[in-house]
Amino acid sequence: MKPIDLRSDTVTRPGPEMRRVMAQAEVGDDVFGDDPTVNSLEELASAMLGKEAGLFLPSGTQSNLCALLTHCGRGDEYIVGQQAHTYIYEGGGGAALGGIQPQPLDLETDGTLDLGKVEKLVKPDDFHFARTRLLCLENTTNGRVLPRDYGEQARAFVDRHGLRLHLDGARIFNAAVKSGQSAAGIAAPFDTVSICLSKGLGAPVGSILTGGADFIHEARRWRKVVGGGMRQSGLLAAAGIYALENHLERLADDHANAARLAAGLAAFEGCEIDPGTVQTNMIYVGFPPDRLETFIAHLADNGILVYHSNPLRLVTHLDVSSEDVDRFLSVVAGFLAA
Numbered sequence: 001m002k003p004i005d006l007r008s009d010t011v012t013r014p015g016p017e018m019r020r021v022m023a024q025a026e027v028g029d030d031v032f033g034d035d036p037t038v039n040s041l042e043e044l045a046s047a048m049l050g051k052e053a054g055l056f057l058p059s060g061t062q063s064n065l066c067a068l069l070t071h072c073g074r075g076d077e078y079i080v081g082q083q084a085h086t087y088i089y090e091g092g093g094g095a096a097l098g099g100i101q102p103q104p105l106d107l108e109t110d111g112t113l114d115l116g117k118v119e120k121l122v123k124p125d126d127f128h129f130a131r132t133r134l135l136c137l138e139n140t141t142n143g144r145v146l147p148r149d150y151g152e153q154a155r156a157f158v159d160r161h162g163l164r165l166h167l168d169g170a171r172i173f174n175a176a177v178k179s180g181q182s183a184a185g186i187a188a189p190f191d192t193v194s195i196c197l198s199k200g201l202g203a204p205v206g207s208i209l210t211g212g213a214d215f216i217h218e219a220r221r222w223r224k225v226v227g228g229g230m231r232q233s234g235l236l237a238a239a240g241i242y243a244l245e246n247h248l249e250r251l252a253d254d255h256a257n258a259a260r261l262a263a264g265l266a267a268f269e270g271c272e273i274d275p276g277t278v279q280t281n282m283i284y285v286g287f288p289p290d291r292l293e294t295f296i297a298h299l300a301d302n303g304i305l306v307y308h309s310n311p312l313r314l315v316t317h318l319d320v321s322s323e324d325v326d327r328f329l330s331v332v333a334g335f336l337a338a
């Protein structure tokens, strides 16, 4: 029985074609700047996002960290969603390594920050306060695509306040495929954008930070400082190129599978989910708390892995087929009928 892993879209395994291009990749020493495959990936990704330059990093966390370290100095501040990855899931790296103070506030249900609320948090020029430098957004956030004109509104806002604008675009291509906008269109209002290659795109490792040439030059220095300078990393970059060239359009399949999963679950008594809220490859379903443990154990007995939370977050990806969705639903039906 093939396992079905719905914990995250990070769990995908490279397929035979991806492994073949990795094995055949031309490499050099990227710290010396002469790994041709890494250079190609950085050029490809930055062109796709409409930015001057790109930087290949081992993880999205390091990509966002290097963005923070480049945008902000010691005693500076960035404004960020309380539930955003760059605030809550990155180990406080900006504070730990950069002396950068986060100013979090709650995200609205559509994943935006209310710019009226943000305005009250921008600090005046007075030595009592940290210097507010940066506004940090995320798209998609919890599987939701930011409203189409929100990036432009945020741009006008930061311009008014002399701030810079970073996008954690770990899943920007899910947002692009869902909304019909280009990734470059979504990225345009932002000074800098990070993307993940190892989520829905299916590469084993990697993130790209994109932005202006001078910014990326400085970020490259920070990548070295935090230990992210890699050597023959063309082996990994080759997988990233393959993913960008072959795995974008198919994200629509993940979205269709998530919608199918949500519609199936909504039909069951005891599952709390509004399929209308599902936009991309992530769904959240509430489950009776007293049956959650036995439910998760029942799934595991049937070769199905889910991340332990309530509501349960289920994520579709390259290694989840529509048949897998149907098998999952029949296992759930079996549990609920028992």
Ligand SMILES: *Cc1c(COP(=O)(O)O)cnc(C)c1O
Pocket (backbone or CB within 6 Å): 059, 060, 061, 062, 085, 086, 138, 168, 170, 171, 196, 199, 207
């Ligand atoms: C996964 C993710 C990241 C980066 O995480 P890594 O595991 O370090 O690659 C950043 N932002 C968001 C929204 C993510 O989902």
